[in-house]
Amino acid sequence: MAIYMRVAQKEQCEEAVTAMKSQEAVLEQITQNSGNVIVGRFEDYRRPGLCAALEMVKSGQADALLMKNEGRLGRDVSENLRLIASLRKTGGKVFFADNLIW
Numbered sequence: 001m002a003i004y005m006r007v008a009q010k011e012q013c014e015e016a017v018t019a020m021k022s023q024e025a026v027l028e029q030i031t032q033n034s035g036n037v038i039v040g041r042f043e044d045y046r047r048p049g050l051c052a053a054l055e056m057v058k059s060g061q062a063d064a065l066l067m068k069n070e071g072r073l074g075r076d077v078s079e080n081l082r083l084i085a086s087l088r089k090t091g092g093k094v095f096f097a098d099n100l101i102w
Contacts, residue, residue, distance in 0.1 A: 002040035003027040008075065013051035015086065020045075054083065057092035064093040072096075 005023040007016045020043060031038050050073070056062045065087070067073060073094065074080040084094050 002042065003031065003038055004042045004044075006044040006046070008046045008050075008079070013055060016045060016051060054087065057087055057094075058090045060090070063091070064095060066095045066097060069096050069098040 003024070005020050005027065007019045007023075024041070028038065053062075053065055057065050070077075070080055073096075074083055087094055
């Protein structure tokens with residue numbers, strides 16, 4: 001059996017590594033419980049620019065991140081809330097141009 005994991009961040013991003021390991025653990029457990037053997041592992045990472053931007057804010061190199069709209073941040077509301085909370089823990093902020101009055 002082959003297993004496939006995908007995350008939306010660059011592989012060097014701490015959150016991506018954690019998410020990938022979590023997916024892998026679940027898939028390994030399911031495979032083991034079913035009596036199958038893993039013969040192939042496949043990983044996909046996406047959106048490396050976003051991960052780099054998030055890391056810049058988290059590290060304090062930038063105090064905020066500005067993007068056009070919420071859709072640029074994540075695929076869904078729960079992912080967006082998670083990413084925003086992660087930035088806030090480090091004092092970072094996210095602003096969306098579509099919601100700003102210039």
